[in-house]
Amino acid sequence: MSAPTIAERLDDPDAARTEGRRKMDWAEAHMPILAALREEFEAEQPLADERIAMAMHVEAKTAALVELLAVGGAEVAITGCNPLSTQNDVSAALHAVDGVTSYAANGVDTDEYYDAIEAVVGVDPTITVDDGADMVTHIHDEHPDLIPQLKGGCEETTTGVHRLRSMADDGALEYPLFAVNDTPMKTLFDNVHGTGESALTNIAMTTNLSIAGKTVVVAGYGYCGRGVAKKAAGMNADVIVTEVDPRRALEAHMEGHAVMPMHEAASEGDVFVTTTGNRDVITREDFERMGDGVLLANAGHFDVEINLEELGEMAVSTREVRDGVVEYELPAGRRLNVLAEGRLVNLAGPLSMGHPVEVMDQSFGVQAVCVRELAENADAYDASVHEVPDRLDREVAEVKLDAEGIAIDGLTDDQREYLDSWDHGT
The missing domain is CATH 3.40.50.720 (NAD(P)-binding Rossmann-like Domain)
Structure with a gap:
């Protein structure tokens, strides 16, 4: 039996959708990295024809990322990665976004949790975005037939990266995954x-x-x-x-x-x-x-x-x-x-809202450019855990600095030559 969508679970999905949209609007107003990427994604449609399966903490900041991916042309299905972290009103608002189906609900039991992951896999994904690696392990265990079509995936958190590296060490990981958790724009800000x-x-x-x-x-x-x-x-x-x-x-x-x-x-x-x-x-x-x-x-x-x-x-x-x-x-x-x-x-927790909006803007900016990278350059990555390319991490940092009105120095040609040379001495 297929898991119900969030709209099918709620007594008053319209009211929930309105409140969830209000939360999303507040978050998006304070996420300049995703706003800049949204202009690019909307104009260039880098994710056209992609199908993205996601298991994340479904709250307002995550919703901003999901909406960005949909605006970029993707069909997205999402569920929660923790039985208690979903905000039902945000899930309902996400479900109303064109191109998005949400199965995320708060308070599900173990069977319902995995039923929802199974339902998300029904999007027939080409890319996965995960927080904790439950989606990735479910695909490997239950749907190995999908692996040949998967261009790759992104993992958000420390625990998930540990699981993926263990899979890779055991020879069990069969498609490329970016360790988003380990890149500086995530680790130095989100984690700390x-x-x-x-x-x-x-x-x-x-x-x-x-x-x-x-x-x-x-x-x-x-x-x-x-x-x-x-x-x-x-x-x-x-x-x-x-x-x-x-x-x-x-x-x-x-x-x-x-x-x-x-x-x-x-x-x-x-x-x-x-x-x-x-x-x-x-x-x-x-x-x-x-x-x-x-x-x-x-x-x-x-x-x-x-x-x-x-x-x-x-x-x-x-x-x-x-x-x-x-x-x-x-x-x-x-x-x-x-x-x-x-x-x-x-x-x-009952009052929990997750990390501050500005912090998640950086982490989800990295997620977004990594998804774009997989859509555009999947052949460059083999079936292993990959560090996020430094150029992508720097791209997100530069967008953030521009949004904050912060200018920094640049290297001169002489400085660049000095750093790249091995034969300079005293």
């Missing part, structure tokens, strides 16, 4: 500033509690963890970092944060934020050491970083103490509070 700001903002909004004066434990010191730690310190919190990589641990130490194993940090922290992309980062032995009232939040893609199964086994009772906050009461009376069901706190 986007995750850092949005994770802490949504923790504060969901709980109505202050970050200042608390001890924030950040698990993982990649770009996302670095952003959370940086922003928490800027909000006058004490920061503890936990890591498994000695170089990242040393980096955190040299940047002024306390570094220790999680089982030690467990007794020190007031707020815990996981950013590792791995499972079982916080487990039973850590819960046993935590103080009463701690907040547990995850900013990694999947809901496996905080072991909620073990926490549930330890608890004598659970209750929702606030929208998006579940309290686990332990036998001694200690209460541990889990936000957003352990899912992405910046997207899956």
Whole structure:
């Protein structure tokens, strides 16, 4: 049985569509990179005859990207990449855009989640755009017949790139994928500033509690963890970092944060934020050491970083103490509070809106030019994980600088010759 579209799920799709369009208009008004690309895509139709299958967090900024791809000539089908991150009104507004079909809905169960991915694959895609690689793995597992027609795809997030590189290492990846997550215009802004700001903002909004004066434990010191730690310190919190990589641990130490194993940090922290992309980062032995009232939040893609199964086994009772906050009461009376069901706190909470608009303008600008690249130059890429070509990343940066009215220097011919030569010495 085919998954229903969002319009078929809602009691009042027209009202939802109106509100979703209002959110999209606000986002698009603050996304100058996508606005500039929209003029180009509308005039040149670089995606004519392309069919794009997408699994993304369906909210207003994502909708701006989807609309851009449709304006560029593509037929687009989209669903969510997380059961709780879709905004139904935005999904409904997207479904009303010419060339777009949306199956994304909030609160779906596991079967409905994968039914929607199956429905999206029904667009008979030539290009995929993914956040977490569920779409890519589904195509490989269930629809290998589609692989010969796929020109390539784009992956948005750290977890998805890790999965794709594992597939490539195992010889299982059979069409080209751009690691959009790893390119500077995404990593340096989306992961650091986007995750850092949005994770802490949504923790504060969901709980109505202050970050200042608390001890924030950040698990993982990649770009996302670095952003959370940086922003928490800027909000006058004490920061503890936990890591498994000695170089990242040393980096955190040299940047002024306390570094220790999680089982030690467990007794020190007031707020815990996981950013590792791995499972079982916080487990039973850590819960046993935590103080009463701690907040547990995850900013990694999947809901496996905080072991909620073990926490549930330890608890004598659970209750929702606030929208998006579940309290686990332990036998001694200690209460541990889990936000957003352990899912992405910046997207899956009841008040969550994801990363700031300006940050996602940069990330989705990279997505858009990568899709254009696949449509125009698919033969240049083999079946592996590819870095985003530097010329595309620079193109997006230049559009952003122009929009901000920022001018920079350029190299002279002599400077360029000097940098390109190996025989200059003292």
